[in-house]
Amino acid sequence: MATTLYDKLWQQHLVEHKESETPLIYVDRHLIHEVTSPQAFAGLKFNDRKLRHPERTFATMDHNVSTRSVEINAAGDSAANQLKILEKNCIEFGVTLFNMGHKNQGIVHVTGPELGLTLPGMVIVCGDSHTATHGAFGALAFGIGTSEVEHVFATQTLRQNKAKSMKIEIKGKVAKGISAKDIILSIIGKTGCAGATGHVVEYCGEAIEALSMEQRMTICNMSIEFGAKAGLIAPDQTTFQYLEGKEYSPQGDNWTKAVSDWQALKTDDGAEFDKVLTMNAADIKPQVTWGTSPDQVTSLDSTVPHPDDFEDAVEKESCANALEYMGLKAGTKISDIQISHVFIGSCTNSRIEDLRAAATQVKGQTVSSKVTAIVVPGSYRVKQQAEQEGLDKIFINAGFEWRLPGCSMCLGMNDDILKEGDRCASTSNRNFEGRQGRGSRTHLVSPELAAVAAITGHFVEPAVLTV
Numbered sequence: 001m002a003t004t005l006y007d008k009l010w011q012q013h014l015v016e017h018k019e020s021e022t023p024l025i026y027v028d029r030h031l032i033h034e035v036t037s038p039q040a041f042a043g044l045k046f047n048d049r050k051l052r053h054p055e056r057t058f059a060t061m062d063h064n065v066s067t068r069s070v071e072i073n074a075a076g077d078s079a080a081n082q083l084k085i086l087e088k089n090c091i092e093f094g095v096t097l098f099n100m101g102h103k104n105q106g107i108v109h110v111t112g113p114e115l116g117l118t119l120p121g122m123v124i125v126c127g128d129s130h131t132a133t134h135g136a137f138g139a140l141a142f143g144i145g146t147s148e149v150e151h152v153f154a155t156q157t158l159r160q161n162k163a164k165s166m167k168i169e170i171k172g173k174v175a176k177g178i179s180a181k182d183i184i185l186s187i188i189g190k191t192g193c194a195g196a197t198g199h200v201v202e203y204c205g206e207a208i209e210a211l212s213m214e215q216r217m218t219i220c221n222m223s224i225e226f227g228a229k230a231g232l233i234a235p236d237q238t239t240f241q242y243l244e245g246k247e248y249s250p251q252g253d254n255w256t257k258a259v260s261d262w263q264a265l266k267t268d269d270g271a272e273f274d275k276v277l278t279m280n281a282a283d284i285k286p287q288v289t290w291g292t293s294p295d296q297v298t299s300l301d302s303t304v305p306h307p308d309d310f311e312d313a314v315e316k317e318s319c320a321n322a323l324e325y326m327g328l329k330a331g332t333k334i335s336d337i338q339i340s341h342v343f344i345g346s347c348t349n350s351r352i353e354d355l356r357a358a359a360t361q362v363k364g365q366t367v368s369s370k371v372t373a374i375v376v377p378g379s380y381r382v383k384q385q386a387e388q389e390g391l392d393k394i395f396i397n398a399g400f401e402w403r404l405p406g407c408s409m410c411l412g413m414n415d416d417i418l419k420e421g422d423r424c425a426s427t428s429n430r431n432f433e434g435r436q437g438r439g440s441r442t443h444l445v446s447p448e449l450a451a452v453a454a455i456t457g458h459f460v461e462p463a464v465l466t467v
């Protein structure tokens with residue numbers, strides 16, 4: 001029978017499925033950070049248990065860290081407390097930790113892939129909703145809750161029901177200057193924020209195959225923002241090239257053997273999906289969110305919608321609420337919205353290609369006097385690479401702040417917080433009320449659009465430039 005990539009990954013990891021019981025699956029890689037691990041470790045201690053496979057778990061510090069200093073106390077007492085607990089737990093339970101300032105430290109969804117901890121064919125879990133990012137490598141990757149983190153610690157397995165499958169095919173090529181962020185925001189705009197609830201989504205088609213690994217990660221990262229359990233892209237030469245030689249990738253004969261196994265990780269012709277969405281790449285334009293949910297998005301050449309543009313009563317009301325929170329008037333041109341802040345960073349868009357794309361727009365220009373702009377590389381490796389290429393200088397000379405890696409302004413858990421009424425062009429993945437600080441307003445965009453917004457103070461179509 002023709003099967004999907006998801007079916008194959010599921011089958012390969014199914015440990016046991018007894019009737020009337022939730023299936024049990026094996027977990028190859030467990031990634032942890034300071035926010036969702038403390039209670040799970042506490043549970044282990046309480047029950048006097050150890051980690052079943054400490055060598056399969058890797059920890060990093062990301063959400064609570066300050067991006068101004070490597071000092072563990074720099075983001076305040078409660079942040080420091082969580083970071084110190086993670087450090088203590090990792091020592092006690094024998095887990096490798098990428099501690100403050102470690103060369104491998106960074107946002108969990110940036111470091112896993114760049115170190116080769118994320119590999120095709122794996123089941124990868126993390127107590128974090130954007131774990132879907134790792135699906136870009138053809139791994140079944142999804143976020144889990146704290147009690148599940150404890151279960152994985154103790155058993156290296158997880159109880160899970162199989163999800164439904166959805167295929168999203170993007171036909172043809174995108175126009176020049178259209179980024180992966182524009183692709184995923186247009187998908188979410190089309191499906192709505194619950195369009196893939198209960199499904200594992202496989203992205204495919206010419207426009208997806210043409211993407212680099214960094215861009216594929218941007219796509220899979222936002223799968224959760226339209227309800228998907230996980231996002232998947234079948235591994236190919238682009239994937240193998242990216243992974244070859246990474247610190248934790250298989251080496252020598254093991255590498256050759258692994259690549260040959262990974263080549264089988266694809267959906268068979270004729271395999272059936274529970275749901276299918278097809279879009280034409282040529283129709284995708286630069287995207288900007290105007291509301292307080294990632295599906296409240298439109299194209300840059302458009303206007304802020306009116307509640308009456310929606311037929312559904314719930315959508316009407318959420319449009320009205322969003323306009324009020326965002327301080328926007330229906331009919332305003334998206335390109336006329338004036339912003340006060342720019343945040344280039346987060347696990348969606350803080351990888352080297354994102355920084356290159358932003359730097360290209362910024363080179364030789366000056367940040368608007370009305371805008372405060374920061375660039376936060378996703379990891380120390382990204383930071384180092386960017387500095388080798390001189391991207392830091394481009395940003396700093398233009399008036400951006402060049403920060404240390406971390407989740408930063410993506411969410412208000414550290415000292416990078418916006419004030420009430422601040423309006424931010426952000427390359428992150430969530431524009432929920434208060435996400436970047438109480439009363440702050442977020443517009444989700446690509447790195448290119450964020451960069452141009454920093455210079456001009458509003459949303460302008462980025463010039464089509466090559467690095």
Ligand SMILES: CC(C)[C@H](C(=O)O)[C@@H](O)C(=O)O
Binds near residue numbers: 035129130143411
């Ligand atoms: C803090 C963490 C649990 C949370 C998540 O699960 O996604 C965060 O990363 C986020 O993006 O909101």
Ligand code: SF4
Binds near residue numbers: 107
């Ligand atoms: S960068 Fe943002 S979305 Fe990603 S893990 Fe950190 S807080 Fe969550």
